[in-house]
Amino acid sequence: MKKPSLKSLSIVEFLKQEPRREARIAAAPAAPMPPMESYVANRLCAALHPARQFVKVTEVIERGENVRSYRLVADPARGTESLAYFSAGQYLSVSLKVGNATLTRPYSISSSPKEALQGWYELTVKRAPHGLASNYILDNWAVGTEVEVSAPEGQFTYEPLRDAPTVVGIAGGSGITPFVSFAKAVADGDEDFNLELLYGCTHEKDILFRKELDEIAAKCPRVHVTYVLSADNAEDCEEGHLSAERIRAHAPEGEYSVFICGSQGLYRYLDTQLPLLGLRRKFIRRELFGEYRNPSADEGYVAPKEDTCRVTVLLRGETYTLTAPVEDTLLVSIEKQGIPAPAKCRSGECGWCRARLVSGEVYIPASVDGRKLADHDYGYIHPCCTFPLGDVVLEISAK
Ligand code: FES
Structure with a gap:
């Protein structure tokens, strides 16, 4: 690569540009700027x-x-x-x-x-x-x-530069929904990977989209579906749990990605199973779905003495004060008051609910703390996954 010359880095040379730039601006036509939407890139972006x-x-x-x-x-x-x-x-x-x-x-x-x-x-x-x-x-x-x-959001997508050529999809109950989209996209040729789907339900009657998934698997050799029932036995279904042993039995030789979508209970169970597979961290992807609940079950969480606390919210020039249960996230308490707070993923991932913690103590579960390092250092939080430990003042970034 060509090195920048010392001349181009000189402040004196840089300042000499200014008159030339001013001359070009003066010579430019006086017509107003075309509207932003007349540019193809802007229209595409919108x-x-x-x-x-x-x-x-x-x-x-x-x-x-x-x-x-x-x-x-x-x-x-x-x-x-x-x-x-x-x-x-x-x-x-x-x-x-x-x-x-x-x-x-x-x-x-x-x-x-x-x-x-x-x-x-x-x-x-x-x-x-x-x-x-x-x-x-x-x-x-x-x-x-x-x-x-909203517009479509979320990072639970297949990235060929990061993910392996085969995805072992682990779905629990209604967590099957993104995998239906994945299976269709693979069958349509819009995604280029093999999908080995393990779909866990309690009973056979709980299986969703079975007809659709079976039809896709029958016509597309890149999609394979296994139904796993934890409290039932049925033809063409396996019995048991979505264990490391079962994942290994269905996974290909060599590297593969694991994509997970289901309940927090499933995530907690898989936290005990996935380490047994020795997968690289980048190959484990989980959909962050829904609110974090029951912080008092977490190791290290010290519940405040009172069951509720006072939360003051500064948003779009207004000040709101509310009483918030300590077991609810700040976002849930704010919404219950009808305060139009911004939120999208509700899982700590997207940052849309970002707020400055003006004062007060809070608890943020490490597993859902998706803040940037700078936000962490400068006292910003994501109210969708933050629990008050006492009286709190928040300034929400208006969208
Ligand atoms: S809504 Fe996405 S981080 Fe809070």
Whole structure:
């Protein structure tokens, strides 16, 4: 590579540029700048990364007991002409108004990137005992419901320069949704890897997308699916758990990546199993899904004496004060008050909820602390995975 000359580094030479630059500016036509959207790169950027997308439910598909898929199309009447493209494995952050609370929730896209080009996304939602957002969707969304979602987000995607040519996918329950998208994308030729999917459920009746997955596996030799039941036995299913032994039995010779999506219980179990496989760290990828719960179960967590504390929130020039349970994340407490706080992944990963901790003590579980080093050093936190240990003052970065 050519070394920069000393002349080019000289401040004197640099200053000589200024009159030349001024002369060029003076000679430039006086016509106003073309609008930003007239540039192809800007239009492409806006199409791929819209700040928000307005969509409408056009179809509701029953997937099983208390599980439904919703097909969403662009809603031009509210300003969204077409859907943003995505990579298999990404999610949409759905905005909801539930009673007084303003919520966002991430849902993996279970349709394929090719289907987004054809005009739709599909989100799949399962009822949960305390699933405020999921239960709201299941009880309220129908054909014609208008919905606001984010652009596709998330890092749970296949990267050929980082990941191995074979992915062993480990899905638990409704954590199958991104793998349905992966399987379709591999079959469509939009992803170039082999997918060896281990799908764990409690009972056979809990298996979602079985017909779709079996059809893909039958026509695409790069996709293979094994159903693993922990409390049932059924034809064409294995019995047991998603153990290291089972992963090894299905994995190829040599290197492979492991992609995981499921409950926090599955993640904790795999924390005991994956070290037995001796995989390189970069080959273990997990979808960070949902809120961190029950911090008092963590080793090293010292619960505050009081069950609640006072949280003061500074956001967009307003000051809010609320009483927050110490077992809820700061974001959950803020949302319950109807304060429109920014959030996307709710798992500590994306940084969208970033806030400055003005004062107070907090607990951040190490496993979900996705802050940049500088944020860590300068006192910024992600309220979606931070628990108060006493009275706290926060300044949320407005979006
Ligand atoms: S919402 Fe993504 S880090 Fe908090």
